[in-house]
Amino acid sequence: MQPTFDLSGKRVLVTGGASGIGLATVRAFAANGAAVAINDLPGDRLDAAVDECKSKGYTVFNVAADLADADGVDAMVGNAVRHLNGLDYLINNAGTPATTTPIPAADFNRQTEALWSTLLSVNLLGPYRCTKAASKALLDSGGAIVNTASVSAFGGGGSSSPYCATKAALLALTREWARALAPAVRVNAIAPGLVDSDWMCRFEETEFDIAASVPLQRQGLAQEYAGTIVFLAAGATYMTGQTVIVDGGLLA
Ligand SMILES: NC(=O)c1ccc[n+]([C@@H]2O[C@H](COP(=O)([O-])OP(=O)(O)OC[C@H]3O[C@@H](n4cnc5c(N)ncnc54)[C@H](O)[C@@H]3O)[C@@H](O)[C@H]2O)c1
Numbered sequence: 001m002q003p004t005f006d007l008s009g010k011r012v013l014v015t016g017g018a019s020g021i022g023l024a025t026v027r028a029f030a031a032n033g034a035a036v037a038i039n040d041l042p043g044d045r046l047d048a049a050v051d052e053c054k055s056k057g058y059t060v061f062n063v064a065a066d067l068a069d070a071d072g073v074d075a076m077v078g079n080a081v082r083h084l085n086g087l088d089y090l091i092n093n094a095g096t097p098a099t100t101t102p103i104p105a106a107d108f109n110r111q112t113e114a115l116w117s118t119l120l121s122v123n124l125l126g127p128y129r130c131t132k133a134a135s136k137a138l139l140d141s142g143g144a145i146v147n148t149a150s151v152s153a154f155g156g157g158g159s160s161s162p163y164c165a166t167k168a169a170l171l172a173l174t175r176e177w178a179r180a181l182a183p184a185v186r187v188n189a190i191a192p193g194l195v196d197s198d199w200m201c202r203f204e205e206t207e208f209d210i211a212a213s214v215p216l217q218r219q220g221l222a223q224e225y226a227g228t229i230v231f232l233a234a235g236a237t238y239m240t241g242q243t244v245i246v247d248g249g250l251l252a
Pocket residue numbers: 015016017018019020021022039040041065066067068093094095096122148149150151191192193194195197198199200
């Protein structure tokens with residue numbers, strides 16, 4: 001069951017909106033009446049997501065861009081604000097592990113400068129670039145930002161130590177931006193646990209025993225994360241600077 005809100009007239013930009021949590025968030029906003037600019041890397045996956053939403057009668061716009069490209073992000077956010085005629089909610093969701101297999105914390109040799117550079121640029125500077133470019137429109141509308149972090153920000157590992165560091169830093173920025181943009185704009189984050197998505201880093205079954213580690217004994221569905229994102233953006237009117245852990249009890 002998904003919560004429903006009346007979001008007609010609301011204008012949303014979702015990054016990483018062509019897959020997983022991002023696509024579920026696009027669907028959740030659009031199905032409740034919002035207009036959504038969908039950002040992702042240019043390509044078939046984004047085009048298919050936009051086509052799918054349009055075929056359902058949703059109001060969506062394709063705003064492709066690589067968040068690692070600072071100038072491209074500025075133009076992308078400008079396009080989104082123009083298409084939407086303003087902006088109410090920015091969902092900084094795009095992220096990458098930049099590796100297809102987990103890199104153990106002790107394996108410093110695989111934590112290369114190139115890995116650090118990609119992770120910092122996409123996972124940390126990407127949200128900064130979007131927030132900076134969208135801040136005026138959000139201040140004008142009295143809107144909200146939701147960042148997608150990760151439970152790996154709190155320890156216990158993730159796809160790599162640099163990945164965990166970018167997500168921990170995003171939680172720091174969530175608090176910084178909450179103070180910076182208050183009182184007009186609220187800024188919150190979700191910290192997902194295991195996600196049933198097309199995430200490029202695969203954890204072997206043997207490396208992680210879900211039944212033993214997750215009290216709810218399964219991965220979270222993309223739409224379960226999306227429901228919390230929609231709530232933080234559109235419903236949580238007295239919350240700012242907070243991170244909601246959505247992990248089936250993993251950290252418990
Ligand atoms: N999958 C997990 O296990 C997990 C766990 C905790 C947090 N997260 C976070 O959740 C968010 C969504 O991940 P997901 O699980 O839905 O994975 P996903 O791979 O299905 O979605 C991520 C999306 O981000 C896009 N993206 C990647 N790099 C980009 C770039 N440079 N510019 C624009 N778009 C880019 C991808 O193309 C993809 O569509 C990410 O921020 C991720 O770090 C994921």
